[in-house]
Amino acid sequence: MVQLRKWRPLLKLDGAQPQASYRKIIEGLVSAIVEGRLRPGTLLPGTREMAQLLNVNRKTVILAYEEAVTKGWLISIQRRGTFVSTQLATGTVTAPSAKLFVPALRETPAVAYFTQGEQVTALQHRRDALFFDNGACDHRLLPQAVLHRYYRNALRNSFTTNTVRHGSEGSGHYLRNALAEMLRHNRGLNVDAQQICLTQGVQMSLYLTASVLLKPGDVVVVERLSYPPAWEIFRQLGAQLVTVDLDDEGCRVDQLDELCRLHNVRMMYVTPHHQFPTTVSLRAGRRQQLLELARLHDFCIIEEDYDHEYHFAGRPYLPLASDSAQRHVIYIGSLSKSLGSTFRCSYIVAPSNVIEVLERTAAVSLGQGDAVMQRMLADLINDGELKKHLRRVSREYRRRRETLLSCLLDAFGEQISVQEPEGGLALWVKFADSIDVNQLAEKALELDLVVRNGRLFSPFGHPENALRLGFASLNPEEIRTATQRLAQAAQVVGEQLGRTLDERRSCEG
Known part of the structure; x- marks a missing residue:
């Protein structure tokens, strides 16, 4: 020192x-x-x-x-x-040692969303710590007995048929057929197994798709607030990002036409069902306008539908990819929000010629999936167990959403603005200027509560006085405790702001 x-x-x-x-x-x-x-x-x-x-x-x-x-x-x-x-x-x-050869490496700048300080790491091992995550499901609600039975059966079947070896093509085809059936009936996608590529997670799907479509210098449109792993993948592949604004009806599609006239747009990434992170659903008129602009300017739409299953107000919107006339949408979905992040299964839906390219690329860089897990997931879908589980937990998640809304309004009143989302597993909460969310997040850490401030969701680091609060992974009692800690942190921030203003006047006076 x-x-x-x-x-x-x-x-x-x-x-x-x-x-x-x-x-x-x-x-x-x-x-x-x-x-x-x-x-x-x-x-x-x-x-x-x-x-x-x-x-x-x-x-x-x-x-x-x-x-x-x-x-x-x-x-x-x-x-x-x-x-x-x-x-x-x-x-x-620091000068390198003369005896050690270190090859030149391409530096990737750290993105705040992916980095966590010592305090957050330490809290992950504390049983009394609470996390307002991005909207993960609650593993405690999984039907453990059912999952055990289905995994045992899948393992037994794999031994019997000699398909237990890693990366069985048979198990992959079986799961793709099950997914195609589910997507046809639940999401209106006219697809078959040949139009589905399996991966081990949404980020893997995004990277695989973008690496096939993009070359350095290509222009990618993202929303002003968006999913950080997505736009960081595009950046690492050399893409140039431009943004469109958001409002209470989702993406400002009306700005897209002008952007396409200014730039040779190659791709647009959207989460139209429940926009990440603001949770708003893209309205029908804007959906049609977006598809028409993709046709007119010949760019590809990457549609990520990360939590389609959880829609609480009326019937869920059908994906952009379900439009029978469209030819520009690649659809990415996942089972992680249904069964938890332990079950790493994501899928890409695209024309069969695109899927062929994706699978060749995946075979070289990503390898194959878990044959037993693929068989188990397919059986859960085919036998209706996944649908039964989703119906049960959706009622509980709706109750947790109401609990968090009530607790926030009781604790903050007019200091916050929150639009009740039609679905999804998180709330987007905007705070009054009197509460700085950056300081709020820091003070919450001292109270063993982890939240992520709105700035982390901006591709260009613009300030956003808001928080995304995932409610599904917390039970009602945990939600009440977490909200109390958040309110306590806000009170400390407010008191510090008052002292700071008084001291500043004293120093400058």
């Missing part, structure tokens, strides 16, 4: 002015971090000690630290101290 007596020159505060304002301290900290004189992870002196070293009032240092934390330059960890954020790059590089 930098010697304490060097803090004043380190922050370039040795000028004629005997005392440093909180703004000067912030400028000195930022300059030292950017220039590499303060490395990521460096522990700063406590506010009392720093005040003595800089010959300033302690409140001035507190104010400077708090603003630097808010801006992301520093991170404060309860009972440990204040550190330079470990997610910042510095201007210095």
Whole structure:
């Protein structure tokens, strides 16, 4: 650590002015971090000690630290101290050992959505910690006895028929037939087994599809708020992202025509059924307009339908891919929201010639799936057990949605704005300007509650004073406790804001 007596020159505060304002301290900290004189992870002196070293009032240092934390330059960890954020790059590089050859690697910048600090990692091992996730299902509600029986039967059948070996083509074809039947009856897709490619997760489906369709420099349209793994995949493949806005009826399709005239759009990624993260459903008129624009400008639509099964208001919208006249939609679905993330089964629906290309690519880079698991999933679909399970848990998830809505309104009242979604497993909650969600998320961590702020869903990191709160994985009592912690964190943030404003007036006065 930098010697304490060097803090004043380190922050370039040795000028004629005997005392440093909180703004000067912030400028000195930022300059030292950017220039590499303060490395990521460096522990700063406590506010009392720093005040003595800089010959300033302690409140001035507190104010400077708090603003630097808010801006992301520093991170404060309860009972440990204040550190330079470990997610910042510095201007210095450690020289490599002369004896070690390290090949040049293509650096991929960290995306905040995928990174989690020490506090979040530690909380994953705490039984009393609570997580408002993105909308995962509750594994505790799975029909364990049924799953055990079906897996045993699938395993026995695989041994008997000698198809237990990894990547059996027979089990894959059996599951594709079951999925095709389900999609025809439940989602209106006119498909057969030859139009389905199996993968082990939605992100794998997205990567496989995008890697086949995109080349560096291609333009991909995403919504202003969108699923981070999707747009990060497109970026890593060299695509250029452009965005369209969102409103209460979903994607602003009216902006798309102008974008297509400005750019040679290759692809658009959408989640029209329950938009991720805002949960709004794309209205019928806009769906038809989107399909017409895809035909007119000849771009491909990647439609991800991640939680089609959970629709609570009337009948669910049929997918864009169900339109008999369309020729531009590739459809991606998953069983993970039905049976949990343990059951890694996603699928891509596309014309058979596209599926052939996808499967050749998958065979080289992704390998084959679990033959026993594929057989079990197919049997669950064919025997109606999956449909029975979904009907049962949908009633429970609807109850949990109502519980969270009620708790939020009781705790926050007019400080929040939330549109009750037609379906899905999460709420999109907008907060009044008096509550900063970045600070709210940090304070919630100190209360053993994990939430993700709205900025994480913006492809360009634009601020969004909102939270996506998944309710399905929490039972009603856990929802009430989590909401209480969130309200407590908001109260602390509000009190700190009031003190900060008072101190700022005092310092500047």
